[in-house]
Amino acid sequence: MGHALGYARVSTGEQDASLQHDELTAAGCYRVFTDTASGSLESRPELNKVLDQLRPGDTLVVWRLDRLGRSIRHLIDQLAALQERGIEFRSLQENIDTSSSGGRLVFHLFASLAEFERDLIRERTNAGLRAARARGRTGGRPPLLTKDKLRTARKLYEQQDMTVAQIGEVLGVSRTTVYRALRRETGTATPVRRRQTTIKPEP
Structure with a gap:
């Protein structure tokens, strides 16, 4: 069975990532990578790190969908890339899990809407x-x-x-x-x- 890695991002106006860290840890993530919104959304070094460490069978977990994607199109591209690598995805707030049939249905619905x-x-x-x-x-x-x-x-x-x-x-x-x-x-x-x-x- 693969590992669960968490990714958190603190956006403008948020104090810190404590809430996201607590939720991701409670969801079984053994490590959480965090980016802060100090620069361009194009520059997210911690996201690049977690994507590099994920292996087939692992799961990327986020607190909310907007932590990962800049837009619906970008989010779908990210999820498709994970799917091609055999990596699952979970979003805690939206209760989406691509390892389940319901989660896969939501993923393809998002893709169709985009x-x-x-x-x-x-x-x-x-x-x-x-x-x-x-x-x-x-x-x-x-x-x-x-x-x-x-x-x-x-x-x-x-x-x-x-x-x-x-x-x-x-x-x-x-x-x-x-x-x-x-x-x-x-x-x-x-x-x-x-x-x-x-x-x-x-x-």
Whole structure:
């Protein structure tokens, strides 16, 4: 039987992680890793440590779902990656345990809702672009993003629900064009986002 490792994260406004530690310890975690919200959500060294130490048959336990995921899409990607490695997941507040049939059902429901949300974003964006073209703007694959498209690209990128390639597909430009435009806007190099994991239904 595998081990249970806990992960806690103290967000802005919280005093400390004592409550999370107590709950995770009571749930059987023999070690708890804790990140504090002192910097970017992209930088979570303790999460990287616990993910590195988990082995097939182990269980990652969190106090609440938002301790692990920045968004529904990010949470689903994290859970899919754990599933591929043979690692189970538990969230104490939501009573989700992927080692049970009920927990697996909730996981796949979340995945379906995240995919549905992404499709809605794509539909709304395409509808807006069609309306813009109907007002006299040209479509196709322009070499540069218009001001409206750049605003849309930045919003979609910050929502973390689509890859840069998917944003480019929706806006009708290449992925490179999106990267260059975002770099020019911020004046810094835009980090490369990992390709999103495809959720495979259980047999």
